[in-house]
Amino acid sequence: MDLARTTAAASREARAGTQNTARVPRPEQAIDARRRAAASKVAAVEKAIKALGRTGAPLTRMVVARLAGVSRSFTYENDVANRMITAAQAMSQVRADDRIETRTAHQEASWRERALNAVDEIATLVGSLPPSVGSSVTYWDNCESRMAPGLNRIGTVFAGKTSSFFPSGTSFYVNETNSNGDWTAHGRTSRV
Amino acid sequence: MLTGADYGYWKRQEQRWATLAEGAPDETARDYIYGAFEKSSQALAGLEKALLALGLLDQAKELDLRSPHQDFFDPIWRQGWRAGDLVDIGSGKEASENHEPLTNGPGKDNGSRES
Numbered sequence: 001m002d003l004a005r006t007t008a009a010a011s012r013e014a015r016a017g018t019q020n021t022a023r024v025p026r027p028e029q030a031i032d033a034r035r036r037a038a039a040s041k042v043a044a045v046e047k048a049i050k051a052l053g054r055t056g057a058p059l060t061r062m063v064v065a066r067l068a069g070v071s072r073s074f075t076y077e078n079d080v081a082n083r084m085i086t087a088a089q090a091m092s093q094v095r096a097d098d099r100i101e102t103r104t105a106h107q108e109a110s111w112r113e114r115a116l117n118a119v120d121e122i123a124t125l126v127g128s129l130p131p132s133v134g135s136s137v138t139y140w141d142n143c144e145s146r147m148a149p150g151l152n153r154i155g156t157v158f159a160g161k162t163s164s165f166f167p168s169g170t171s172f173y174v175n176e177t178n179s180n181g182d183w184t185a186h187g188r189t190s191r192v
Numbered sequence: 193m194l195t196g197a198d199y200g201y202w203k204r205q206e207q208r209w210a211t212l213a214e215g216a217p218d219e220t221a222r223d224y225i226y227g228a229f230e231k232s233s234q235a236l237a238g239l240e241k242a243l244l245a246l247g248l249l250d251q252a253k254e255l256d257l258r259s260p261h262q263d264f265f266d267p268i269w270r271q272g273w274r275a276g277d278l279v280d281i282g283s284g285k286e287a288s289e290n291h292e293p294l295t296n297g298p299g300k301d302n303g304s305r306e307s
Contacts, residue, residue: 047277047281050277051273051277051278054273054277057271062245066245067245
């Protein structure tokens with residue numbers, strides 16, 4: 001009985017002892033130092049991200065961590081640093097996509113404009129030729145070795161050739177030697 | 193702006209200044225010469241660190257500027273760093289060494305992370 005009472009008292013004391021150790025003051029100085037260290041690391045990460053962004057170098061966690069002098073696990077475990085890196089990566093990705101799309105659009109617009117300008121130019125030139133000089137050459141219709149058979153249109157432009165080298169009403173032969181073999185056509189110019 | 197292609201030139205300049213400083217007649221002159229080149233040294237250290245992080249340092253060391261055949265689209269030539277950024281990168285201590293030593297016991301392992 002005595003033994004049981006003694007054991008119970010001992011266990012009570014032990015519990016009280018545990019509670020006493022819990023009353024030890026928190027290591028405020030250590031906590032502050034740790035917070036400051038984390039803040040300085042986050043600042044270093046921010047600087048590294050900015051520098052990388054200006055450079056145009058690939059923005060990876062490894063590079064950011066090395067530049068900032070922090071461990072790579074820090075860039076995952078610290079919420080602020082993690083969010084900053086993720087946002088910067090997303091931003092650079094968006095910027096890259098944007099660049100590509102914009103460039104493609106510019107190029108397409110440029111080609112479209114040039115094609116339209118060329119069509120207008122052809123129409124203007126054909127219209128501006130005086131009737132005495134302008135004569136259409138008829139051999140173009142026979143020129144199937146260079147185009148798909150039966151096709152005499154390229155895009156939207158009619159592939160009629162206008163030439164001023166031959167006076168109207170002249171017969172001529174065109175000889176051409178190419179990889180498809182020799183090709184000869186007889187033509188006659190006529191008035192437009 | 194500094195690129196990886198500038199690394200070799202500025203490294204040689206740094207060595208030149210160091211030689212000059214070590215050959216100075218007295219301590220004052222020596223410190224003055226080192227002080228005059230200090231910013232450049234920091235930027236160069238930053239450039240070295242940045243190139244190392246990007247895996248370009250060896251290429252930058254081996255780059256032959258006298259060769260007429262250069263690929264100017266290579267990252268060594270294309271990626272330019274601001275000198276100010278490089279000074280920050282080069283002069284900054286390792287962030288994990290930035291905290292002062294602690295006096296109380298439990299905080300000794302004021303670890304490298306806080307999340």
